Amino acid sequence: MMMREPFKGTTEYCFSFGPWNIHEGTDPFGPPVREAFSFDEKVGFYRDLGFVGIQFHDDDIVPGIDEKTHAQLIARTKTVKKQLDDHGLTAEVVAPRLWESPQTIDGAYTSNSPKERQYALERSKRCVDIANEIGCKNLVLWLAREGTYIRETKDSAGAVGQILEAINALLEYDPEIRILIEPKPNEPMDIAYIPTIGHAIGLAYASDAQERVGGLIESAHAILAGLEPSDEMGYALYHKKLWSVHLNDQNGLKFDQDKAFGSVNLRRAFNQVQVLEENGYGRNGEFIGLDVKVMRTQPRDISTKHLLSSRRTFLNLLEKVRTFDKEVEQEFITARDYEGFGLLHS
């Protein structure tokens, strides 16, 4: 029987999060409860919290992007780039925020309106320009509103073609850009067109530049799809298409909670760390991205602890993965004593 060999050598993991992970506590039932930190203040937090990468939306970098000229967009991006350089930070990813504009109410690439589909593509191209200017080759596509509340109003087969067409257009627009599809099964749509990493990887293989399309797996999104995040990661790792992760946690099949990593199910968190570590994730510069939300109850001046705890949980579990006695584990596997194996991990 094959023994699970740990990846040789030691990966120094780099961590990232997005500015939206430090927020004001607004939820669908209540207003903000904390005063916002400015973008500049947030940028100042990263290093102290142990993070070197920033996950961006296009309009995190260029607020009011739709009203800006191309020259303004580039000028603002240069300013942010300088800010990152001064703090020793990198842009891990940039994502077009395709779900807030009045022009993306019915979806972006799959809107029933050709004009709105055109807007979505143009906006995505501007996002690629920003990514280039900030020195980042990773474009994340979270396909938030690609789906429908009423199945009969859209064509689910045609939608795949529309998404693919947009992906191909972006690949052609910039021959170096890489596209990371972040699947999610629901929310804001009740049912989304690209719900799992399998769907995302299917699109990657169907695209015009397979080697430049991959995926980003968020733990909570896999859980919401009723799937095991570590197996989803394993699937993408096998295909060499796991290019980023959004580690977090989720308490059951409810709204997307973005809880601190390992805060609900430590065993599930351990499995994710193990599959990443043992398959060489991070060796090609992939970040350990977090997508975690601070609880609404948290006072403002201490509203970054969810980031600290998620990172620390990852590192503690990593230590466990690295120090478990593989030979003893293998003895239990060989004897098919999986109950005994469980005892070992209990």
Ligand code: GLO
């Ligand atoms: C929402 C998503 C969202 C994306 C982000 C990246 O459920 O997880 O936070 O990760 O917009 O573009």
Ligand code: MG
């Ligand atoms: Mg996410």
